[in-house]
Amino acid sequence: MDPVIIVGAGPVGLTLALALARQDVPCVVLDEGPGKDEPRLARTVVLREDTTALVERLTGAPLGALGTRWAGWRAMRRKQVTREVSFEDAVGPEGHPNPAPLHIAQHALTGALRTALANEPLVKLAVDSRLDSMEQELSGVTVHTRGPQGTWWRGSYVVGCDGPRSTVRKLQDIRFPGRTAVERHAVAALRVELPWKGHGLLHRMPPWRTTAPSAGEITGRPLPDGVWRLDWLLPPGKDLVTPELLVTHIRETLAGWCEDTTPPYDLLDTGVHTVHHRLARRWRAGRVFLAGDAAHCLGTLGTHGLDEGLRDADNLAWKLASAWHHGSHEALLDSYQTERRAAVAARLRAADQALPLLRSGGGLRTLVPGSARGHEALLMDGHLGQGIIGAPGTYADSPLAPGELEGEVPVDTPRGAPVADVRVTAEDGSFAQLRDRLGLGALLVVLIAPGTGVWDRKHWATAGIMPRLAAAVTALPYPAELLVAESYPGAAAHSVLLVRPDGHLVTALGGVRPADLYAAAETALGGPAAAQAQAGAGAGAERAGAGSR
Numbered sequence: 100m101d102p103v104i105i106v107g108a109g110p111v112g113l114t115l116a117l118a119l120a121r122q123d124v125p126c127v128v129l130d131e132g133p134g135k136d137e138p139r140l141a142r143t144v145v146l147r148e149d150t151t152a153l154v155e156r157l158t159g160a161p162l163g164a165l166g167t168r169w170a171g172w173r174a175m176r177r178k179q180v181t182r183e184v185s186f187e188d189a190v191g192p193e194g195h196p197n198p199a200p201l202h203i204a205q206h207a208l209t210g211a212l213r214t215a216l217a218n219e220p221l222v223k224l225a226v227d228s229r230l231d232s233m234e235q236e237l238s239g240v241t242v243h244t245r246g247p248q249g250t251w252w253r254g255s256y257v258v259g260c261d262g263p264r265s266t267v268r269k270l271q272d273i274r275f276p277g278r279t280a281v282e283r284h285a286v287a288a289l290r291v292e293l294p295w296k297g298h299g300l301l302h303r304m305p306p307w308r309t310t311a312p313s314a315g316e317i318t319g320r321p322l323p324d325g326v327w328r329l330d331w332l333l334p335p336g337k338d339l340v341t342p343e344l345l346v347t348h349i350r351e352t353l354a355g356w357c358e359d360t361t362p363p364y365d366l367l368d369t370g371v372h373t374v375h376h377r378l379a380r381r382w383r384a385g386r387v388f389l390a391g392d393a394a395h396c397l398g399t400l401g402t403h404g405l406d407e408g409l410r411d412a413d414n415l416a417w418k419l420a421s422a423w424h425h426g427s428h429e430a431l432l433d434s435y436q437t438e439r440r441a442a443v444a445a446r447l448r449a450a451d452q453a454l455p456l457l458r459s460g461g462g463l464r465t466l467v468p469g470s471a472r473g474h475e476a477l478l479m480d481g482h483l484g485q486g487i488i489g490a491p492g493t494y495a496d497s498p499l500a501p502g503e504l505e506g507e508v509p510v511d512t513p514r515g516a517p518v519a520d521v522r523v524t525a526e527d528g529s530f531a532q533l534r535d536r537l538g539l540g541a542l543l544v545v546l547i548a549p550g551t552g553v554w555d556r557k558h559w560a561t562a563g564i565m566p567r568l569a570a571a572v573t574a575l576p577y578p579a580e581l582l583v584a585e586s587y588p589g590a591a592a593h594s595v596l597l598v599r600p601d602g603h604l605v606t607a608l609g610g611v612r613p614a615d616l617y618a619a620a621e622t623a624l625g626g627p628a629a630a631q632a633q634a635g636a637g638a639g640a641e642r643a644g645a646g647s648r
Contacts, residue, residue, distance in 0.1 A: 111391030166203025277377030401481030442492025511589030
C-alpha cells in the first residue's frame with residue numbers, strides 16, 4: 100500500500116510521521132524548507148503534560164533538558180500578587196492536577212523530532228518540496244511538488260499540516276472562517292536575572308503603564324540558561340512596533356520588577372505575535388485530512404495552539420494506521436473530524452466569550468455562573484491548561500463512545516478523557532508507565548489488581564480472574580494488550596479499563612465482562628463493520644519503504 104503523505108514539516112507534521120511510523124505505517128513528509136529550522140528564542144511553545152509525554156514517547160528524548168518546566172506561576176495586578184501556584188504540589192489549590200507546563204523554543208522541539216525521524220527508515224523527508232497540485236481518487240491521492248526535488252508522489256492518504264495558509268486546505272476548497280488579529284503581542288527574548296527564578300508571571304495593569312499605555316498586560320516565561328520570553332499585549336490596531344517602543348517596554352518592565360533599577364540584560368530576539376481565531380469547516384475530504392494550524396488557529400488568553408495540533412496528530416495517527424493495515428472504515432476515519440473539531444471549537448468558543456469580559460473588566464457570572472474566581476484566576480486557566488479555556492477536550496460525545504453497559508463502573512477519569520499515567524505490568528512481567536504503552540496500534544486493557552506490583556508474575560498471571568480476562572482480550576476485534584496496575588484513581592479492585600491507542604478512556608467495567616468488553620471495543624473502532632473487517636487481522640504489517648512517483 101502507498102505511504103501516507105504529510106504536507107508540512109513543523110511540529111505537528113513531524114509528530115504525525117513519527118506516530119505513524121511507530122505503528123508500521125510508511126510516510127513521506129513534504130518540507131518546503133531546507134530541512135532545518137532557524138533558531139528563534141522569541142518563538143517558543145508551552146506544552147502540557149499530555150503533549151510533552153507524547154513527544155517524549157515518540158522521540159525518546161527528555162524534553163525537559165531542552166526547555167524549562169516552571170517551578171510555579173503567579174498573577175499580579177498593579178503591585179499586588181493576586182494568585183500564586185506552585186508546581187511542586189501534586190494537586191493545585193482548586194483540586195486540579197498540577198503538572199508543570201514545559202516552555203521550550205520551537206526550533207529545539209522540531210530539532211528533537213527531526214533527530215528521531217533521521218533514524219526512522221519508514222519516513223522519507225523530502226526537503227525543498229512545495230505542494231502545488233493534488234488529484235484524489237478512490238484508491239489513493241497523487242500530489243505534485245515543485246522545487247529542486249519537484250516530482251509526483253503517490254499516497255494512500257494526505258494530511259495537511261502546512262499551517263494557517265495551508266495549500267492542502269485551499270486545493271480542497273475548504274473554508275477557514277474566523278477572526279483576524281484577535282490579539283497582538285510585542286515579544287522579546289532576553290537574558291536577564293529576575294526576582295522569580297523559574298516562575299512564570301502574568302502581570303496586569305502594572306503601575307508604570309501610564310508612560311507605556313500599550314503595556315497593560317505582560318507575560319514572562321522562563322527558558323533555560325537565564326533566558327526569558329516577555330510578551331506585551333498591544334492595543335487594538337496595526338501600529339508598528341518600533342525598536343524604540345520595544346526598548347521602552349523592556350526597560351520600564353525590568354525596572355518595575357527590580358525595585359526601580361533596570362538590571363543588565365542581553366536582548367537576543369524580538370518579534371510580534373499575532374493571534375487569529377479560525378476553524379476549518381471540514382477536517383476531512385475523502386482521503387485528505389487537515390491537522391494543526393491548517394485546521395484551526397487559537398491562542399488568546401494564554402492558550403497555545405500547538406497543544407491542540409499535537410492532539411490532532413495523536414488522534415489521527417491510530418485511525419489512519421488502522422485503515423492502512425486493515426482496510427478503510429469510514430466511521431472510524433470520520434470520527435477524527437467529529438472529535439477533534441468539537442474539542443477545539445469548545446476552546447475557541449470559551450475564549451471568545453471570555454475575551455470581552457476579561458479585557459473590558461466586565462463581570463464573570465454570565466460566563467461562569469456561581470463562580471467567585473477573579474479575572475486573574477480565569478486568565479491563568481489558559482496559561483496553566485485548566486478550566487474551560489485551557490483544559491484539553493474529552494470525547495464523551497464521540498460516535499466511538501459505547502452506549503450504556505451493564506457492567507460499567509465509575510472511576511475518576513470520565514469517559515473520553517485522557518487516562519492517568521499509572522505504573523503498569525505487562526504480560527511478560529516488565530514494568531512501564533501506562534503512557535509508554537500508547538501509540539503502538541493496540542487497544543489497552545488494564546486490570547486493577549492490588550498486590551501484583553510486588554508479587555512475581557508467576558503467582559498472579561494464572562490466578563483469579565486473569566485467565567478469563569486474557570481469553571476475553573484475545574477475542575477482541577482488534578489487537579489489544581493486557582496490562583495490570585496496582586491501583587488507578589477512583590477504581591475499585593478488579594476493575595477493568597479499556598483504553599484507546601491515543602490514551603482516552605473508552606469505559607471502565609466491574610470485573611471480567613467479555614460481552615461488555617467486546618461491545619465497547621467494537622464501538623471504539625467505529626462499529627460492527629470495523630470489527631468485521633478487522634477480525635482475525637494481525638497486530639502489525641511488514642515494513643515497506645516510502646516510494647515516490
